[in-house]
Amino acid sequence: MTSTCKEKRFVSHGGDIWGFSRKYNIPLEEVLEFSGPINFMGPPPKAVEAVKQNARLIKFYPDPNPVEFKSAIAKYVGNNVRTENILLGNGSIELIYMITELLSKPFKAVIPVPSFSEYEKAALRLGGEIQFVKLPQNFSLEMDKIKASVTTDTKIMCICNPHSPSGTLYSKEEVIELVEFCQKKDIIFSIDENYIEFAEAGEVNTVAGMVKEYENLFVIRSVTKFYGMAGLRFGYAVAAEPLIEKLETVRQPWSINALASIATLAAFSDTEFIENTKQTIKKERANLSKKLGEIEGLQVYPSTTNFLLVKIKNRKINSTKLKELLAKEHILIRDCCTFVGLDDSYVRVTVRSAKDNQRLVDTIKKVLS
Secondary structure: OOHHHHHHOOOOOOOOHHHHHHHHOOOHHHOEEOOOOOOOOOOOHHHHHHHHHOHHHHHOOOOOOOHHHHHHHHHHHOOOOOHHHEEEEOHHHHHHHHHHOOOOOOOEEEEEEOOOHHHHHHHHHOOOEEEEEEOOOOOOOOHHHHHHOOOOOEEEEEEEOOOOOOOOOOOHHHHHHHHHHHHHOOOEEEEEOOOOOOOOOHHHHOOHHHOOOOOOEEEEEEOOOOOOOHHHOOEEEEEOHHHHHHHHOOOOOOOOOHHHHHHHHHHHHOHHHHHHHHHHHHHHHHHHHHHHHOOOOEEEOOOOOOEEEEEEOOOOOOHHHHHHHHHOOOEEOEEHHHOOOOOOOEEEEEOOOHHHHHHHHHHHHHHHO
């Protein structure tokens, strides 16, 4: 990892279309955005219409105890999840930070990497010490290695499923093995399922329905990725009632705006959008993966999500240089050199429409030649 990557690690995320537009003096509508793994089809039409129809509600404070909303989320999650198992957050970020506030100090956090940088930032903010566990080349969970990283000071373990940035989906059995291991050692197991709706086997492998059996299990989701509503900032967590009750005491008041709840309920009911998204992403992911894989010097990793991790095997160019070359063509990709556990030979691209994907492929071929 270069010094530039290290410097940007805590400020770099995908989807910064505003900063990209400002840096390169490109109007927002002319940016072809492949860096943020957000559904290019979203937001759902029903969600947009619901916001329009209920805009007048912004004159009121949000409901401080939206039990009906929580009940609807519990029904959406299914797996016998109840209203009492739901915690609301201002995007999944608030929930990631909230769970660390319950940890007694000093504490250590185990994070298999590469992974989302906010898990690390949330722990560091409260004085935690990070224990990184490097995942193998195929990004599988090496159980013995992960378990061996745990000490008596470990208070939380954080993973994402499907994994980011690779798109690997871990089985429920694998995840529960770690949950049970952590439970015996009084460690909170925080799992980020932000991309679970994209995965064909997502419903089979989610652990959201296991929170009654495991009081240390904390499942995080949001409407940012699958439903394409990043700007609304809404996320929710699923956990056992005792853990939810503790977290409610540290939750900031009115962190969920009224329109976010209305848009979310409408999005969950937009079955046509949901099915169209699943089918479209599946088809275009396969096509984009095949076309990128045919470019000499690129290796594409298999993914169950709406993004692809790509390794640049031609060392005459690195991830940062490729990003700069594509930027000149008004295309924004994710430079993965800022991920702990990856170097400047990795980039990530979001699956978009067939037309957009073809433009990306053609442009990469052009700049690499």
